[in-house]
Amino acid sequence: MRPGRPPSGRPGLRDDVQALRAVAVAVVVAEHVTGRPTGGFVGVDVFFVLSGFLITGLLLKEADRTGRVSLGAFWRRRAKRILPASLVVLVAGTVASWALLGPGRTPGVLVDAAWSGLSVANWHFAAQGTDYFASQGPVSPFQHYWSLAVEEQFYLVWPLVVVVLVAGAGRRRRGTPRLALGAVLAVVGSASFALALAQTAQAPTLAYFSTATRAWELAAGGLLATCAAGAARLPAWCRPLLAVVGLAGIAVAALGTDPAAGFPAPGALLPVVSTLLVLAAGTGAARPPRLGPLTTRPVLALGDLSYSVYLWHFVVLVLATALLGDEPSTLWPVVVVATLLLSVISYHLVERPLIDSPLFSADPAGTAWRAWRRRHARVGVRGGVAVLVTACLVAVALALGSTAPVTAPPPLLEVEEASASGREGGAAGTGNEAADPGDEPEAPLTAAWREQIRAALQATTWPTLQPTVEAVLEGARESGPRLACGDAEARGLSRSDCTFGAADGMTVVLVGDSTAMHWVDALADLAEAPGSGWQLVVQAKFACPFVDLTIENDVARNVETCRAHKQAARAVIAEMRPDVVLVTNSYQDFDEVGAGPVTPARWAAGFEPVVTELAASAGSVAVLAPPPDDADIASCYTRVSTPADCISRPSSTWHARATSDRATVEAVGGHLVDTLPVTCLGQLCPAFVGTAPVKQDRVHLTRVFQQAASPVLGELLRAEGVIP
Numbered sequence: 123m124r125p126g127r128p129p130s131g132r133p134g135l136r137d138d139v140q141a142l143r144a145v146a147v148a149v150v151v152a153e154h155v156t157g158r159p160t161g162g163f164v165g166v167d168v169f170f171v172l173s174g175f176l177i178t179g180l181l182l183k184e185a186d187r188t189g190r191v192s193l194g195a196f197w198r199r200r201a202k203r204i205l206p207a208s209l210v211v212l213v214a215g216t217v218a219s220w221a222l223l224g225p226g227r228t229p230g231v232l233v234d235a236a237w238s239g240l241s242v243a244n245w246h247f248a249a250q251g252t253d254y255f256a257s258q259g260p261v262s263p264f265q266h267y268w269s270l271a272v273e274e275q276f277y278l279v280w281p282l283v284v285v286v287l288v289a290g291a292g293r294r295r296r297g298t299p300r301l302a303l304g305a306v307l308a309v310v311g312s313a314s315f316a317l318a319l320a321q322t323a324q325a326p327t328l329a330y331f332s333t334a335t336r337a338w339e340l341a342a343g344g345l346l347a348t349c350a351a352g353a354a355r356l357p358a359w360c361r362p363l364l365a366v367v368g369l370a371g372i373a374v375a376a377l378g379t380d381p382a383a384g385f386p387a388p389g390a391l392l393p394v395v396s397t398l399l400v401l402a403a404g405t406g407a408a409r410p411p412r413l414g415p416l417t418t419r420p421v422l423a424l425g426d427l428s429y430s431v432y433l434w435h436f437v438v439l440v441l442a443t444a445l446l447g448d449e450p451s452t453l454w455p456v457v458v459v460a461t462l463l464l465s466v467i468s469y470h471l472v473e474r475p476l477i478d479s480p481l482f483s484a485d486p487a488g489t490a491w492r493a494w495r496r497r498h499a500r501v502g503v504r505g506g507v508a509v510l511v512t513a514c515l516v517a518v519a520l521a522l523g524s525t526a527p528v529t530a531p532p533p534l535l536e537v538e539e540a541s542a543s544g545r546e547g548g549a550a551g552t553g554n555e556a557a558d559p560g561d562e563p564e565a566p567l568t569a570a571w572r573e574q575i576r577a578a579l580q581a582t583t584w585p586t587l588q589p590t591v592e593a594v595l596e597g598a599r600e601s602g603p604r605l606a607c608g609d610a611e612a613r614g615l616s617r618s619d620c621t622f623g624a625a626d627g628m629t630v631v632l633v634g635d636s637t638a639m640h641w642v643d644a645l646a647d648l649a650e651a652p653g654s655g656w657q658l659v660v661q662a663k664f665a666c667p668f669v670d671l672t673i674e675n676d677v678a679r680n681v682e683t684c685r686a687h688k689q690a691a692r693a694v695i696a697e698m699r700p701d702v703v704l705v706t707n708s709y710q711d712f713d714e715v716g717a718g719p720v721t722p723a724r725w726a727a728g729f730e731p732v733v734t735e736l737a738a739s740a741g742s743v744a745v746l747a748p749p750p751d752d753a754d755i756a757s758c759y760t761r762v763s764t765p766a767d768c769i770s771r772p773s774s775t776w777h778a779r780a781t782s783d784r785a786t787v788e789a790v791g792g793h794l795v796d797t798l799p800v801t802c803l804g805q806l807c808p809a810f811v812g813t814a815p816v817k818q819d820r821v822h823l824t825r826v827f828q829q830a831a832s833p834v835l836g837e838l839l840r841a842e843g844v845i846p
Contacts, residue, residue, distance in 0.1 A: 138365065138404040139176070140425030141416040142168055142397060145369075147428040149376045151435045154266075155457050156450070161379025164393040166269045167339055167386070168372060169432075171397040173273045174343025178307075181284045182300065182347060191285050200277050206476040207433055207468050208270065212239055215263050215437040222441050224761045226592035231263065238267035241274035244331040251327035260756040263440040266432065268331050275333050276340050304348040311341030318387030326384070326674075335386055339394050346398055346405070354406025362411045364403035369413065371396025430465035430473055438464065444760045447767070531580050531766040565837040568799055571811070578808035581765040588813045591759045594824060602825070604646055607660040608639035611687065617694065623649025623657035628701040628846060631659045631740070633691055637748035637821060638662035638706035641835075644828035645704075648836045648845065655846040659700065661691040667707040671720060671728035674713040681715065692735065701741040702844055705733075705787075708821060709779040710751045726782045730789075737790035744844045745783045745794040749801050750776050754820045755809050768809035772798065793842040800831050800838070 146165035153162020184191050212235045219231040237246035247268050283306060291299040314337035321329035329335045346353070356364075375393040383389040404410030415421065424431070438460045446452050584591075606613050607620035623646070632638055632645065639662050649658040666684035667673055668691070675681050695703060712720040720728075736743045752770030759768060784794040801807050801816055801823075809816055814827040823831075839845045 143425040143428040170339035171343040174340035178344035178347035226595035244268040248331035266436040311338040314338035368399030620660040622646040627655040634706035644832040669728040743792035
């Protein structure tokens with residue numbers, strides 16, 4: 123690697139810094155769009171180190187030059203650098219989301235945009251991530267703003283610390299307090315890293331988004347800036363070596379980091395240290411090392427565009443997925459080309475002009491503004507043409523998207539085959555078996571319900587749903603006295619508050635997690651029907667699968683309350699000696715605390731002792747299969763989508779868990795009640811049946827659907843002898 127040079131006409135910009143920016147944004151975009159490299163998210167960690175290094179360096183240079191730091195001037199420069207492009211993307215993304223995603227998504231997008239515009243998006247998304255229901259929602263087009271919020275909070279707080287230390291040093295006439303700044307950064311960084319280690323283990327989502335657990339990465343970059351004099355004494359021969367080792371470390375982190383690894387601590391150590399090595403290699407050198415192809419003009423140009431590319435790419439990805447679907451051959455090139463085009467436009471029309479402008483500067487005669495207008499007039503004309511071309515391309519895409527369905531409904535033959543397989547394949551099989559002509563005929567309500575599902579699968583336009591999809595999305599967190607039983611301990615509800623139906627009949631106790639709670643309206647309607655002959659006692663709890671496994675939760679307290687709830691529910695069942703215990707757990711992918719993903723074998727091992735204990739305390743045990751974890755209507759329902767875009771199939775995990783649960787419960791003489799006939803036709807599951815939206819997210823049934831499907835569920839339960 124040869125010594126480098128600053129880019130022509132861009133004094134003060136280091137090639138190695140621009141190359142790092144290009145690498146960071148490239149791996150982030152690649153991971154978001156294609157899923158590869160799996161550790162592409164470490165590009166954000168590279169950006170954090172860069173920000174800490176550059177901002178601390180700028181503050182120190184000002185202190186060396188003037189003996190003080192002007193907070194007002196610093197914040198004005200940051201505002202000109204960050205806010206214009208950020209706000210343009212927020213406004214454009216919100217308008218485009220309204221146009222493409224529909225009014226149902228608009229309120230949520232507006233809320234996300236507001237938090238992002240206020241530079242606190244990280245705390246907003248952390249709160250959403252720790253909420254059990256919100257984690258099931260659609261991806262926000264502004265989710266990537268969390269990292270910008272972390273940096274902007276750093277820009278707000280860190281200069282205040284520098285001002286205090288510089289002022290103190292000035293009173294003592296000791297010059298720039300680099301040693302004191304370094305000590306503060308070392309203490310802050312160490313405390314932040316320790317907190318990150320603890321929170322990554324206990325509350326991983328909060329740890330990922332939190333400023334407090336990310337501060338050590340920014341502090342690491344700042345610490346290097348305070349040691350610039352030491353870095354300047356590095357021998358020339360070791361600089362290329364440091365750069366190569368650092369780049370190799372970033373590559374290893376991007377290519378080899380497991381998304382499930384502990385982030386930000388200790389998982390971010392490798393990209394952070396590697397970035398420091400690359401920066402140290404170029405700090406204080408007359409010419410920073412050239413990084414081979416990473417310091418060629420195209421790569422350096424991407425480094426210049428990195429902020430705009432980062433702002434636009436995720437908005438484009440979310441909207442393009444809604445418009446085009448997720449077929450890689452179409453989606454990937456569209457996202458990349460549109461992102462680059464929009465980035466070039468916003469860089470030349472918004473980002474650079476505002477940085478170069480005399481905004482926030484004293485210019486009473488307007489001389490600086492006149493010079494600025496002359497300098498950027500030609501760029502403005504070219505940019506206007508580019509904007510017009512982009513608008514035309516978007517209009518064409520919208521027109522094409524609105525005139526042709528994104529996904530065609532499944533062929534009638536496939537629906538017929540699904541109908542046949544639905545009577546035998548079900549929860550325990552593959553769903554592809556042909557029905558035996560000698561099978562008993564379907565119950566009448568189930569047969570009629572099947573025809574409604576068939577009609578939904580064949581629909582080419584969205585019918586008038588009650589409630590509308592928009593209403594479902596706006597009120598996605600359904601509540602009510604029945605659902606409150608899913609958090610009975612916290613709400614102070616007694617057992618009688620969560621008992622429904624005939625007190626003098628047989629007793630069915632329901633246990634499980636939130637999927638169980640979202641069968642409660644259907645089950646309670648059945649129990650409270652005149653002459654039902656049974657009562658329902660709800661002992662289920664949100665985010666608490668009823669298995670002998672400690673399932674990870676973003677809130678450590680929830681892990682403990684879940685464990686306590688399961689013990690209490692077992693004691694209630696042992697005391698009541700009910701006729702039936704009905705178990706419903708989600709068949710989503712889970713992680714076990716300290717053990718990683720729950721395999722089918724681990725699930726069976728955790729469920730078998732529970733079923734055995736329940737069988738000893740009750741007349742019988744039955745498993746009520748949960749709805750398949752399938753398409754999220756909040757994501758697949760858009761202004762340009764058709765019902766076929768929201769059709770899904772039960773996953774392999776769903777079938778594996780159902781097969782395992784059937785074997786486990788049948789070993790103690792119980793039954794698995796296959797609920798696929800309630801939500802699907804064979805292996806095809808629509809987003810609505812009749813006029814009722816099926817789910818409010820990926821897995822939780824809406825109340826109106828439960829009420830409509832309750833008679834069909836009753837037929838299935840009676841067929842298995844669960845209720846009279």
